[in-house]
Each structure stands twice: as structure tokens, then as C-alpha cells.
Amino acid sequence: MKYYISFLVLNALIFMTTSCQENRNIENKFSSLNDTISIKTKKIKGRGLFELGYGSLKFKDTSETFSNSIKYPKNIENIKRYQLKVDFSEKQNNNVEILLGNKNGNQVFIVDQNNNKDLTDDIVRMCENIIWTAPPEIIKCEYLISNGKEMVKDSSWLCIGKGNGKILLGKREYFLGKFSIDNENYEIGVIEPRNSMSFAYNFLPEIALLSKFGVNKDSLSYSDLIKIGEILILNDKHYRFEKISNNGDLVTLVKEERFDNKIGTQKGMIAPEFKAITISGDTITNSIFGKKLTVIANSCGCGGDKKSTEDFYEMERLYGNDINVLHVDFNIKKTNTGIHIDSEKEFNKDFSNHYRQEYCSRICYVIGKNKRIIDKFNINQWKDRLSTIINKN
Known part of the structure; x- marks a missing residue:
């Protein structure tokens, strides 16, 4: 009997220790009394449970006019150039430079990964066909972007290849936010699925609840994806996805008192008139x-x-x-x-x-x-x- 009681006490201590460690690892701690919660997020490589697509690149001849000069490699033939705009809403010309050309009879491309406008020090890669089940390697690149207050150094990952006779590109990143409300732990993920051609989150971002009370989802459907103005249910409270910072590092949720009279295309809402x-x-x-x-x-x-x-x-x-x-x-x-x-x-x-x-x-x-x-x-x-x-x- 003494052994049984000691075993129960030991288990309880392990559970309490584990819970305390998990809560210490949560940077974003909130109370259900908070009307607004601002969740710091971390950029994650890849796509996780999300679906991320591609956009097509339209390369230009190097004789055309560009926003800045770059250093071209000498061992590449038929070079064409593309400037990947970091943020379409920014007036400054912050771009990621990409070159397309031929080497030894093969189509190749180069990404200015360190953003130094010198493409002689970057890797020359074969332009592979995009296979959805086995896409080409993901390439890291650096750039400057506004966080809404100032320009900051940032980085992301790109997937580039051939498909349907075009050169296709898709960014491969999402943001993960871990937080707690009244000591109940959650994880959210955020993507910008309709804008694969820039790194700003000011178009149509979507958020999804990835983990609740320590239980992780193994897949996502369209009904799990929440747009700006739509509602997340956390700890039996409703929170409106209010906004996200321009570079994705801060998500703001605002408590919503009523959901049953909301009009929109989120599951559970009243369908809009038309x-x-x-x-x-x-x-x-x-x-x-x-x-x-x-x-x-x-x-x-x-x-x-x-x-x-x-x-x-x-x-x-x-x-x-x-x-x-x-x-x-x-x-x-x-x-x-x-x-x-x-x-x-x-x-x-x-x-x-x-x-x-x-x-x-x-x-x-x-x-x-x-x-x-x-x-x-x-x-x-x-x-x-x-x-x-x-x-x-």
C-alpha cells in the first residue's frame, strides 16, 4: 500500500514538473480577462500542415532597366534576370535577385542568398522539374523588410523549379506562435497562401489552430483556416483575428463577445447576402x-x-x-x-x-x-x- 501511494505521489510530481517546464517555455502568457492578446511568433522553414503554392517568374534580358546593379557570374550563358519584390506595398526597392541561364547545356538558376548583389559567390543550381511529392531543395535567402516600424534584416526559404513550361517559385515558410490563456497551452500557425511572390503578410493572411491543450492536429482543412476578421475559439472564448505585423512576427487577437450574429464565410457564420x-x-x-x-x-x-x-x-x-x-x-x-x-x-x-x-x-x-x-x-x-x-x- 505504501509503495502504491509513493508511486502516485511520484507520478503527480512528474506531471507537475513537466507542466511547469512547459509553461516556462511559453513566452506568450495571457489571461482570459485580457481583451487583446498579442502573440510573438517564430518563422518556421517549410510548409508544415499548410498548403503553399507557386507563382511563375517572368525573367527579363539583362539589357533591360532594373532598380539596381548586380555582379553577374561569367560562366553562365544566356543569362536572364528576375527581381523578386520583398514587399509590394513598400516604395523602396528591396528585392531578392534571381538569375536564369545555361551551363554545360543545362538550364540553371542562381539566387542571391546573402543579399549582397554579387551573384558570383552564390551556388549554381540545376533547374529541376517540380514534383509535388518530391519538390526541389529549399533555398534560404536574406533580405530587408519593414516590420511596420523600421527596416529589419530577415530571411526565408524558396522552392524553385520547372512546371507546365514555366519557371515556378514558392516561398516555404510559416509562422508559429506558442501561447497560453489561463495556463492552457495553444499553438497557432500563420501563412500568406495567396501571395507566393513576396514576403509581406499584408495581403490575405490566414491563421489556424495547430495545437490545443497539448494535442496536435495532424491535418488541416479549409474550415480550419481563419482570415482577418474571423474568429478563433480559445478556452471557450471567441477571439477575432485582428491583424498581423508586416513581416509576420506579431499576431493580434481581440476578444469578440458575440459570434452567433456574425456574417461571413467562416464555418458557423451567417452566409453573406448576394x-x-x-x-x-x-x-x-x-x-x-x-x-x-x-x-x-x-x-x-x-x-x-x-x-x-x-x-x-x-x-x-x-x-x-x-x-x-x-x-x-x-x-x-x-x-x-x-x-x-x-x-x-x-x-x-x-x-x-x-x-x-x-x-x-x-x-x-x-x-x-x-x-x-x-x-x-x-x-x-x-x-x-x-x-x-x-x-x-
């Missing part, structure tokens, strides 16, 4: 909500993507009689099948601002009869997600 005109010339409004389950299905016809459009037609074929399915894209070919909304039409601008937001989108918003967003997911996940939702509703 009026849109279809490619057939019919005007539709949000009055369709409440009569049937409604799916607003974005596809992306650019870049040779046929799959997302095919997903819509298959969704319409299987469920079109039972639910409303609205297809959103641009340059849609006229057809008698389904309801189609051209996101580029001026009349549909307000609708697109709510339900598309980006030029290339593949998000499906599911709106229940209660006129609230009940789920959102990538259109290529519709077979797994939609049947379950329909059965529940």
Missing part, C-alpha cells in the same frame, strides 16, 4: 438559402486545370435535384447543365468578393437551411465531404 447574374442571364439571390442545402462551388479553369470543373459537373449530376449547386469561375463555356456564375462580370463583383475572393479558387462553401456556413472544403474533396453533409441535413 445578388448575381448567371451566364444564362438569370438573376439569383440569397433567397435560395433555406429552401435547400446550397453549395457554392468554385473551380479554376486557368493553367490547364480541368479536374475542378469536372468535379462540379459530377456533383451537379449526382445531387443537382436535391440541393442547389452554383458553379463559379471565369470564361465559362455556355451549357444547359447547371447554374454558372462568371466571377469576372462587374455585376457579380460583390458576390465574388464574398464567395471567391481570389482569382484561382477551388473552395466549396456549403450553406445549410439555417442560412449558415456549415462547411467549406477543396472541390476535389467533394465526394468524401458532401455525401456525409447531405445525410446529416
